[in-house]
């Protein structure tokens with residue numbers, strides 16, 4: 001296959017590209033405007049492609065350039081698209097919603113249009129647990145995890161921009177027999193490639209595990225726990241942290257799944273959660289550093305508990321997580337942080 005990977009210079013996209021280069025003979029084209037992705041990541045992936053004798057192309061382009069995208073799609077015979085490119089800072093999406101609806105929803109709709117016009121049969125989409133919003137504990141079971149069939153009600157434009165893209169995919173797949181998609185709702189993605197060749201280099205990171213790693217190695221003086229008065233066992237927020245390599249593998253399974261199954265939406269998480277305090281204690285343990293942590297007020301829009309029910313992806317695809325271990329997640333994050 002010839003696979004187009006948008007956003008392949010970014011954190012998650014680069015991990016999928018690495019897996020594909022190492023484990024398949026697919027030709028890969030990365031399209032990325034490098035707004036939050038890195039040329040250094042492309043350089044590393046180019047070396048990995050050479051080592052594995054696989055073709056990797058890189059196009060520095062912006063998905064909002066519709067005529068360019070149309071030409072690229074017309075000139076290349078892509079068999080599948082894995083679409084990561086997006087804006088993903090939740091508070092920014094509240095301040096600047098149009099950036100999110102344009103980059104995440106409009107650009108995705110155009111990409112889907114080009115896909116249908118050029119015979120692309122499979123589309124794997126990066127969706128998010130943010131599509132569920134702030135789940136209502138009287139309606140869903142927060143302890144056993146959210147099911148794909150549970151209500152979706154995003155509480156910020158980021159989540160809504162992704163849910164709208166899911167809808168565009170659903171309607172398109174209904175209208176075009178040859179077009180199939182899998183929308184993967186990622187829970188909290190963390191960790192890095194265990195080989196240490198790629199990782200999360202995102203600037204001004206806000207994600208808990210990356211912030212904790214930065215604090216452990218002294219890039220930050222201290223870190224904060226946003227709220228210790230949630231209705232959880234230790235008062236801090238609970239999330240379902242998934243290692244990026246297991247998430248990457250889910251995309252590969254999804255490509256195979258679409259060979260002989262219909263389009264669908266899947267949670268990708270481990271169906272278990274850790275509190276903020278448990279994450280920080282684990283980072284302290286794996287780093288051996290007792291860094292400074294202070295309690296702050298709750299961050300706006302943070303739900304108390306977000307855990308996936310992953311029964312569907314486990315039962316229908318052959319997805320077997322290998323890194324469901326908070327220590328491994330923290331350790332690989334820390335090792336990468338030491339390198340950059």
Ligand SMILES: NC(=O)c1ccc[n+]([C@@H]2O[C@H](COP(=O)([O-])OP(=O)(O)OC[C@H]3O[C@@H](n4cnc5c(N)ncnc54)[C@H](O)[C@@H]3O)[C@@H](O)[C@H]2O)c1
Nearest residue numbers: 007009010011012032033034035036037062063085086126
């Ligand atoms: N990181 C998480 O915890 C998380 C959780 C749920 C969902 N997601 C989704 O996963 C995907 C990848 O996220 P990530 O963490 O790797 O982020 P990232 O910022 O590292 O990667 C996004 C990539 O897309 C590129 N990009 C953005 N807009 C573009 C455009 N208009 N044209 C071309 N390239 C563009 C960026 O340069 C970057 O390389 C996103 O769709 C995100 O919404 C991430």
Ligand SMILES: O=c1ccn([C@@H]2O[C@H](COP(=O)(O)OP(=O)(O)O[C@H]3O[C@H](CO)[C@@H](O)[C@H](O)[C@H]3O)[C@@H](O)[C@H]2O)c(=O)[nH]1
Nearest residue numbers: 128129130186187188206207208211224225226237276302
């Ligand atoms: O310095 C920090 C950072 C985070 N937190 C807490 O840690 C938990 C996790 O926060 P974070 O790592 O920022 O992730 P989320 O806010 O859960 O959101 C992430 O995970 C979602 C999927 O669940 C994605 O959709 C979002 O894009 C991504 O930002 C929350 O309880 C936060 O309040 C802290 O206490 N201190």
